[in-house]
Amino acid sequence: MTPAARLQAAAEIIDRIEGGIPAEKALTNWARNSRYAGSKDRRAVRDHVFDCLRMWRSTAALGGAETGRGRVLGLLRSADIDPDTMFTGQGHAPGPLSDDEQAGGRDADGYAAWDLPDWLGQRFSDGLGEKAESTAMSLRHRAEVYLRVNTLKADLATAQAELSAEGILTEAHALSPTALRVTEGARQVARSQAYLTGLVELQDAASQSVVDMLPLQAGMRVLDYCAGGGGKTLAMAARMDGGPVTAHDANVGRMSDLPARAERAAAKVDIVDSPTGQFDLVLCDVPCSGSGAWRRSPEGKWRFGPEDLEALIGLQSEIINNAKSLVSPGGFLAYATCSVLPAENTHQSARFLQANSGWEQQVERQFLPEDGGDGFYVTFFKRK
Incomplete structure (x- = not known):
C-alpha cells in the first residue's frame, strides 16, 4: 500500500x-x-x-x-x-x-483544542487547575513504551544488555528503580527472549512507581483485590522475594493469562475466587475512567459520559468498603486508579476517611503524564 x-x-x-x-x-x-x-x-x-x-x-x-x-x-x-x-x-x-x-x-478552540469533550474539559479545569491544559495536551500524543525489570531474574544492567543484543535499546527512568524506557525497537519487545523468559514485563513507569510506594515486605500476606491482568501482582511479588501474592478479580477471565505470566516471572501467585481471612496489605486498583492512560486507549475519551463517571464512583466506593474487612489490625488498604480526575481519586479518599474513623491515611500521590508516565493515583490507609 x-x-x-x-x-x-x-x-x-x-x-x-x-x-x-x-x-x-x-x-x-x-x-x-x-x-x-x-x-x-x-x-x-x-x-x-x-x-x-x-x-x-x-x-x-x-x-x-x-x-x-x-x-x-x-x-x-x-x-x-x-x-x-x-x-x-x-x-x-x-x-x-x-x-x-x-x-x-x-x-x-476551547476544550476542542484540548481534544476533550466539553464536560471532561471542565472537569480537568476544575480538578487540575494550572496542570489541566498540559495534562490534556499530553494525552493527544502517543505514549512511550516502558518495561519493568523483573528483579527475581535480572538487574537493570543485565536486562538492558539482553535487550540490546536483540536490537531493543533502553534507558533507565527516574520514576522507578525497575523502569526502562524503550528508545528503539519497541515493536520487537513482545517477541524478544528477554520478554519471553521473564526478565522484563511491559508496564508503565508510573504504574511501577505505584507499587514502589506500597509498604511491602517479604513474608507479608498480600492481596491484589482487583488484579486484572496481574501487572501489579507480579510487581508486588518481585518486591517480596517472589511472593506469594493472592490475586482476585470480580471478572475471573481478566486473570486468564496470569498463571503463565507468573510462571515465566518465577513469581508465586495464588488465584482465588473469594478472598477469606485477613491480609497485611490489600491493594484495590479499581475500575476507573482510565483518563490517565487515554494516550494508549484514546477511544475512551469519546465513549465516556458523565453517567459513566457517576457509576464508576459508586463502584469504587463499594469495592474499597468491601475490601477493608480483609485488612488485619495494623495492616494497610491501598487504593489506586489510572485516572487524573479528583472525583475518582482525592475525593474518594476523603469520603473513605470521613466514613471510617478507624483508619489513618499514610501516603497520597497523583502522577500526571508530565512526570514521565501515565496518569496514576495511589494512596494507602493504615488500620488502627
Whole structure:
C-alpha cells in the first residue's frame, strides 16, 4: 500500500468508528478484508486511526468536517504535510480536495483544542487547575513504551544488555528503580527472549512507581483485590522475594493469562475466587475512567459520559468498603486508579476517611503524564 492508500483506509475505518463500531473491531474487520495489506501497512493504518482518535476534535476542525476524510485531512495539516501530495485520487489514494476543502478548516478552540469533550474539559479545569491544559495536551500524543525489570531474574544492567543484543535499546527512568524506557525497537519487545523468559514485563513507569510506594515486605500476606491482568501482582511479588501474592478479580477471565505470566516471572501467585481471612496489605486498583492512560486507549475519551463517571464512583466506593474487612489490625488498604480526575481519586479518599474513623491515611500521590508516565493515583490507609 502507498502512504496515500493507507490514509484512505484510515479514513474509512474512522467513519465506521464514528458510526459506533469499537475501534479495535473496526481495525480487525478491515485487516481481515484486506489481505493485500502487509504488517507494515496494518501498523501504519492503525497509527493513523489512533492519532485521529487522540485528536478527534482538533483534526475535525482542521479538516473542516467530522468525517474520516475530514479528520485525515486535519491530521495532515496538524503535521504540516501538504494534503495535495496525498489527496491525489491516484490508485487507492483519497480523491482530490474540493474548493471548499481547500478553503475550509480552522484551528480548534476551547476544550476542542484540548481534544476533550466539553464536560471532561471542565472537569480537568476544575480538578487540575494550572496542570489541566498540559495534562490534556499530553494525552493527544502517543505514549512511550516502558518495561519493568523483573528483579527475581535480572538487574537493570543485565536486562538492558539482553535487550540490546536483540536490537531493543533502553534507558533507565527516574520514576522507578525497575523502569526502562524503550528508545528503539519497541515493536520487537513482545517477541524478544528477554520478554519471553521473564526478565522484563511491559508496564508503565508510573504504574511501577505505584507499587514502589506500597509498604511491602517479604513474608507479608498480600492481596491484589482487583488484579486484572496481574501487572501489579507480579510487581508486588518481585518486591517480596517472589511472593506469594493472592490475586482476585470480580471478572475471573481478566486473570486468564496470569498463571503463565507468573510462571515465566518465577513469581508465586495464588488465584482465588473469594478472598477469606485477613491480609497485611490489600491493594484495590479499581475500575476507573482510565483518563490517565487515554494516550494508549484514546477511544475512551469519546465513549465516556458523565453517567459513566457517576457509576464508576459508586463502584469504587463499594469495592474499597468491601475490601477493608480483609485488612488485619495494623495492616494497610491501598487504593489506586489510572485516572487524573479528583472525583475518582482525592475525593474518594476523603469520603473513605470521613466514613471510617478507624483508619489513618499514610501516603497520597497523583502522577500526571508530565512526570514521565501515565496518569496514576495511589494512596494507602493504615488500620488502627
